[in-house]
Amino acid sequence: xxxxxxxxxxxxxxxxxxxxxxxxxxxxxxxxxxxxxxxxxxxxxxxxxxxxxxxxxxxxxxxxxxxxxxxxxxxxxxxxxxxxxxxxxxxxxxxxxxxxxxxxxxxxxxxxxxxxxxxxxxxxxxxxxxxxxxxxxxxxxxxxxxxxxxxxxxxxxxxxxxxxxxxxxxxxxxxxxxxxxxxxxxxxxxxxxxxxxxxxxxxxxxxxxxxxxxxxxxxxxxxxxxxxxxxxxxxxxxxxxxxxx
Numbered sequence: 651x652x653x654x655x656x657x658x659x660x661x662x663x664x665x666x667x668x669x670x671x672x673x674x675x676x677x678x679x680x681x682x683x684x685x686x687x688x689x690x691x692x693x694x695x696x697x698x699x700x701x702x703x704x705x706x707x708x709x710x711x712x713x714x715x716x717x718x719x720x721x722x723x724x725x726x727x728x729x730x731x732x733x734x735x736x737x738x739x740x741x742x743x744x745x746x747x748x749x750x751x752x753x754x755x756x757x758x759x760x761x762x763x764x765x766x767x768x769x770x771x772x773x774x775x776x777x778x779x780x781x782x783x784x785x786x787x788x789x790x791x792x793x794x795x796x797x798x799x800x801x802x803x804x805x806x807x808x809x810x811x812x813x814x815x816x817x818x819x820x821x822x823x824x825x826x827x828x829x830x831x832x833x834x835x836x837x838x839x840x841x842x843x844x845x846x847x848x849x850x851x852x853x854x855x856x857x858x859x860x861x862x863x864x865x866x867x868x869x870x871x872x873x874x875x876x877x878x879x880x881x882x883x884x885x886x887x888x889x890x891x892x893x894x895x
Contacts, residue, residue, distance in 0.1 A: 666692050673796045673858065680796055681862035688788040690795035694766060698759040704805045705755030711812040712820050714748045714755075724836040729854035751825045762798070769794045773859065776877065793862030797855045804828075805849045831880060845888025849882040856882065 664672065664683045670693065672680040708717060722729050754761060760797050770790040778829040808825045811817075815825075824832050824846065831845035846852075860875035 655684040663687070664776045670696075670799070673799050677796075677858050677861045678865055681793060681848060681858075681865040684796075684862065685866055686788055688786070688792040690788075691768065693760075693795040694762060696800055697795075698702070698762050700802045701758035701762060704809055705758060706754070707752050707809045707812050708755065708822065709752065712817045714821075715744065715818045717820070717822050717892075718744055718747045720818065721823070724823075725839065726837070729847050764790055765776065766798070771820040772865070772881075776881070777863055777867065777869055777874070780836050780877075781869050781873070783863065783865065783869050785867050789866050790862075793859055793866070797858035797862065800851050800854045800858070821826060840887075840890045844883070844887050845877070846890075849887040852882065853879070 653688070664679065664687055666689075669680045669683060680751075701705055708714065722732055732743070735743070770793075773790045773794065774785060774787055777785055804826070811822065811825055826832065828851060829849035830847050831842045831848075834842040834845060836842065856875055856878045859878055860871045863869050863874040866872035
């Protein structure tokens with residue numbers, strides 16, 4: 651009679667192409683394969699490339715100056731403060747914000763890597779200390795990296811939208827009608843920000859992480875998903891609350 655170890659070894663290893671494809675079509679296969687090889691650099695690289703393309707499109711089709719101006723106008727309190735400033739001071743602040751946004755945008759490979767590390771660390775703490783999952787950090791780096799893949803489709807859709815939308819109407823924080831917050835006016839920032847947790851792509855990514863956690867530990871997929879969604883919802887609520895102050 652074969653042992654669990656030998657039966658696990660009999661499962662064919664997936665190629666990188668298969669892991670990428672199965673993330674969209676059969677995520678349990680990709681996540682289970684991370685126990686064999688927790689490599690995460692390919693999805694990180696793909697997400698980074700598309701992120702840079704996204705920032706380039708914003709730069710050329712919308713303009714970072716317009717993006718900053720739209721965000722200022724979306725916050726009545728911020729807009730009021732800016733209007734009270736001397737014109738030269740307002741222009742200086744806007745110019746700094748524009749430069750900062752552009753730099754952060756083109757630094758996507760680094761910021762994405764940082765997001766991977768932080769996310770994997772949070773998952774490690776939540777599921778190992780909270781649920782006794784005994785997950786490894788490199789496995790969670792892989793789970794997180796592959797769960798980022800839906801963001802590629804999200805970014806491509808937004809890039810497409812930028813070719814048709816008026817620059818003044820483009821909201822970089824909520825550019826697609828993929829969550830209820832899209833339909834809430836900017837005058838209700840807390841509700842708008844909180845409802846962002848119910849975004850289709852956010853839920854998709856949380857589902858992928860939940861699949862990964864369940865494949866690599868004894869934590870149930872439903873338990874992992876509910877835990878993750880509650881954390882994201884709380885994060886959105888805190889962010890929305892701070893943004894509405």
